[in-house]
Amino acid sequence: MHISLWNVALQTINFLVLVFLLQRFLYRPILAVIDERKRKVALEQAAAVTERQQAERLKQEYLDKLAALEDEKQGVLQLAQKQAEVETSALRKTIEAQFDEQRAKQTALLERERNEVERELRQQAVQLGLVIAERLLQDGAVVVDPLSAVQTAVRKIATLSLAERERLVIELRRHGAELHVTAEVSPTQLAAIRSELAVLAGGEVAVTTRLDPKLRVGVELRLGHLSFALHLAGALAKVQAETLLR
DSSP, rough: OOHHHHHHHHHHHHHHHHHHHIIIIIHHHHHHHHHHHHHHHHHHHHHHHHHHHHHHHHHHHHHHHHHHHHHHHHHHHHHHHHHHHHHHHHHHHHHHHHHHHHHHHHHHEEEEEEEEEEHHHHHHHHHHHHHHHHHHHHHTTTSHHHHHHHHHHHHHHHTHHHHHHHHHHHHHHHOOOEEEEEESSOOOHHHHHHHHHHHHTOOOEEEEEOOOOOGGGEEEEEETTTEEEEEHHHHHHHHHHHHHHH
């Protein structure tokens, strides 16, 4: 096989020219593009790292602000709670003071009303006592003089039936009369009483006198089966019984 040196030289030159052209117009631009791409990727990566760091920083700032806001909120709540407690305590004290003042006023008013009612009741009691005393004296329920008491009893006996009067006369002659008084009866009064009873019984009647302080004021005369309570204790008991019945 015959190899032409000229052809080899031409092919070599062509190859070198091709390599030069490829390096000049293809390989270098490609490398430049690749370098540019690497640079852009590096810049983008650096920017991404920066942005990520900035995002983390912003996130941390946001979290710090949230924590600060939470602390501030808790502080505000605690302050508001303390202030509310202070205001509630002050309001409670004010209300208690007003209540104590109103209670004192009500107590004083009730005391005045009670005193007024007691005064009115005392006045009414005095007036009622006067009315009762006047009524008792007018009705003859209380007789201080023993002779007047016997005379009152004789007048009441006169209104009885004949059979009742005869029975009473028999008892008077047999058992006599018993006179309860609050003070000693003078001999003159006793003689007058015996005279009144003698007229009633148609003969002498024995009269026994007894002191009885429980009668308070007045006389109690017992003639046989009849008893005439003409004293204050009996009259008051009668009035009390009538009052309770009403």
